[in-house]
Amino acid sequence: HSADAHRTDLMTITRFVLNEQSKHPESRGDFTILLNNIVLGCKFVCSAVNKAGLAKLIGLAGETNVQGEEQKKLDVLSNEVFVKALVSSGRTCILVSEEDEEATFVEPSLRGRYIVVFDPLDGSSNIDCGVSIGTIFGIYMVKDSHEPTLDDVLQPGKSMLAAGYCMYGSSCTLVLSTGSGVNGFTLDPSLGEFILTHPDIKIPKKGKIYSVNEGNAKNWDGPTTNYVEKCKFPKDGSSAKSLRYIGSMVADVHRTLLYGGIFLYPADKKSPNGKLRVLYEVFPMSFLMEQAGGQAFTGKQRALDLVPTKIHERSPIFLGSYDDVEEIKSFYAADE
Numbered sequence: 001h002s003a004d005a006h007r008t009d010l011m012t013i014t015r016f017v018l019n020e021q022s023k024h025p026e027s028r029g030d031f032t033i034l035l036n037n038i039v040l041g042c043k044f045v046c047s048a049v050n051k052a053g054l055a056k057l058i059g060l061a062g063e064t065n066v067q068g069e070e071q072k073k074l075d076v077l078s079n080e081v082f083v084k085a086l087v088s089s090g091r092t093c094i095l096v097s098e099e100d101e102e103a104t105f106v107e108p109s110l111r112g113r114y115i116v117v118f119d120p121l122d123g124s125s126n127i128d129c130g131v132s133i134g135t136i137f138g139i140y141m142v143k144d145s146h147e148p149t150l151d152d153v154l155q156p157g158k159s160m161l162a163a164g165y166c167m168y169g170s171s172c173t174l175v176l177s178t179g180s181g182v183n184g185f186t187l188d189p190s191l192g193e194f195i196l197t198h199p200d201i202k203i204p205k206k207g208k209i210y211s212v213n214e215g216n217a218k219n220w221d222g223p224t225t226n227y228v229e230k231c232k233f234p235k236d237g238s239s240a241k242s243l244r245y246i247g248s249m250v251a252d253v254h255r256t257l258l259y260g261g262i263f264l265y266p267a268d269k270k271s272p273n274g275k276l277r278v279l280y281e282v283f284p285m286s287f288l289m290e291q292a293g294g295q296a297f298t299g300k301q302r303a304l305d306l307v308p309t310k311i312h313e314r315s316p317i318f319l320g321s322y323d324d325v326e327e328i329k330s331f332y333a334a335d336e
């Protein structure tokens, strides 16, 4: 590819996914249609997040706007946009959103084969100060689209067909895996299209960064405590790691994917299952990590082997560079 070809031969996310799907002769374009609706949701949230700083002026996010109308909060609004886009795609049968207590079963006339689990706007504590936030999603296939049941959703993460996230940061970046590697796309605002900018992302085998909320340290278990101690005071001659923690899972995982290192949200005495949700936080990010050559571990097992029993279940999670996760695994193994 010459530099010129890159500028004129634009690999949009739709074109990319169509290319990938054409390898499967049985594909009917349903996945592409589904993904286009997820992309639409991401573009909407991106545009809303970019205006969030103007909330006082134009009345977003719970404020009253100049017309005196009460505005919906950004996370509620984002959820509605995703739900409506996914239902109207005609390709989904069950939706699980962090914002909704119950799973949504799509009415038969609009029903398709896919299940989408998602967190429409994760890291919401970061909205009001303009720090990166994101959308996370995972996609499963239903067993029988005539009789979808909750059991179709309560599948281990390794059964996911695809997973991804969109980060609303200094630019809007969508990272996607359909099970054959990980690719990153950046929204070109002038075109309104996601363009392939990070082909075939591989996480460095070992990293120099650890990422955890150390404010919870007094409640951690032994292996997490010992591991973080080792990051700061290595006794084997290796250099200490740097600490980076944004408190937005998408941003912390995105940095981990690109620069390497480890992200931890461990169990602690106050939250024995950690904080992050299995279906739409832990699984999609673990899927991406494995597809990029990294690992994801719960403290007990490979994260993608976990079988959830409730749609909003939580789990501790340690994910990132292969060697770094290998190390925390050895701390947990030694503890048994």
Ligand code: AHM
Binding pocket: 098, 121, 122, 123, 124, 125, 213, 247, 248, 249, 250, 252, 265, 275
């Ligand atoms: P949220 O769904 O309420 O936004 O919480 C999820 C977020 C993640 O993005 C992030 O990794 C984590 O909470 C940070 O938690 P903490 O503030 O406990 O460190």
Ligand code: MG
Binding pocket: 098, 119, 121, 122, 123, 281
């Ligand atoms: Mg969340």
